[in-house]
Amino acid sequence: MAILIICYAMTLRASLARLADMFAYPLRHSHYVELVNPLWTTHALMARVVGVREETADSRTLTLRPGAGWRSHRPGQFVRLGVPIGGQRHTRTYSISSAPDREDGCITVTVKAVPEGRVSERLVRQVRVGEYLPLGEPQGDFVLPESMPVHPLFITGGSGITPIMSMLRNYVQEYEVVPDTVHLHYAPRERDVIFGGELDTLASTQRHYQLFRHYTQDGGARFSAEQLEAACPDWREREVWACGPASLLAAVEAHWQAAGLSHLLHVERFHAPMAAGTDAATAGRVLFAGSATEAQSDGVTNLLRIAEDAGLNPKHGCRMGICHGCDTKLVSGCVRDLRNGALIAEPGDTVQVCVCSAVGDVELAL
Ligand code: FES
Structure with missing residues (x-):
């Protein structure tokens, strides 16, 4: 009986919403609700x-x-x-x-x-x-497996601590104990450590959580094989979650690759890894055909930034080539994928503007 009432209420609510949308056309009733309380909207x-x-x-x-x-x-x-x-x-x-x-x-x-x-x-x-x-x-998908137990090794730098902090807080909230965990964290100086007090409290109250802070400014310690061995002798047996600046991640990736253990490494980046700079960068004119807007390119800056600087507001998400939220079509000319240097020159090809730069004059559908 209770289920029937709930189903009836949901159907009634959906019908009322549709009716309200008819009166609100061309907007939706949710747009007017937004004026009362933006948290009640359903369209965004x-x-x-x-x-x-x-x-x-x-x-x-x-x-x-x-x-x-x-x-x-x-x-x-x-x-x-x-x-x-x-x-x-x-x-x-x-x-x-x-x-x-x-x-x-x-x-x-x-x-x-x-x-x-x-x-x-x-x-x-x-x-x-x-x-x-x-x-x-x-x-x-930079997440811990849902099945326990996991004995993670966390390697973080700067604000790369944030996803790991969510994991550590979840351990405490869900299980009250942090499992056998080793954590190497890098920051320029002690005062730059985000969540420094909370990390220290965890280290002193959770007996299975081992924290190693390293300060990198003024020639301080960078990630190295010796440092890893000293902090975590069983690193080869642990699954690793690493997040931080590109230089730290590159060193970590190289180390695990050399050991043939890349399959144990999970990496979260702030930016897409870019190919080494090229001498062939060619400045030119960018025409955003769908917006009837023209801009200049230096051949290096990504096309999303160029569009924004030209006053456009293109759709986008991650800004690092993952989500495809910024995809548009190439109309003419040539662009370079900054992650690997590949050229895209076929009209109609998809261009991820957040990770591509123009090569000379180019026209995009955007
Ligand atoms: S914004 Fe996500 S791929 Fe470009």
Whole structure:
């Protein structure tokens, strides 16, 4: 009986929503609901900033209350977060730093301001409690296996700690104990360590969690085979999750590859790995045909950035060649995939503008 009532209520609700959409045409009733409370919308997921916490001089944690339609994340996943800048919406991806299913229903993202990073600067320096930000679905496969037990080795640098923090917090929230875990963390100086106090508390209260901090500034210790051997003699038997700057990840990948153990390594990047620079970079004119907009290219800058600098607001997601949210078609000319140097010159071919640069004059459908 109860199931029948629930089904009837859901059908009635869907019918009322359809009826309301008819009156709201060409918009949807959800667009008007948004005026009352952006978290109630169903056409776009939004989040309200309910807390900000300074972590270090250039990083900050935002506590977000997701609106209707949010589904819980797995520890280690990331979300797209949007901010309006100069009348345009800019989107970036950030790892979720909180454990899933918090009692208050909120999530946290921890953002580090990067030089010339328009979005990260805005999030770290300007966003205030009470603002509403567009939010994406949780994504990514940088996650722990669902079956226990796992004896992880975490290797993190800088803000690469954020997905790992979600995993550690989840261990504590779900199981109250962190399993046998070794964690190497790198930061320029002690004061740059994001979540430094919480990591130390874990290290002193969780007897199976071993934390090794390394400070890299002024010739400090970088990742090395000796350092790894000393901290984690059984590293060959552990599954590894690594996240941090490109140089750290390159060293870690090379080490595991040399040992023939790449299958044990999970890597999360902030940016797509780019091919070495080429002398053949050719400046030119970029025509965004669908937007009737023209811009100049230096042959190196990615086409997404060139479009944004020209005042366009192209669809995009990860900005690192993963999600295909920025795909467009090549109309004429030639572009270079910055990840591997491959040239794309066939009209009608797909171009991921976030990881491609123009080679001379080029015309895109965008
Ligand atoms: S924005 Fe994700 S592939 Fe370009």
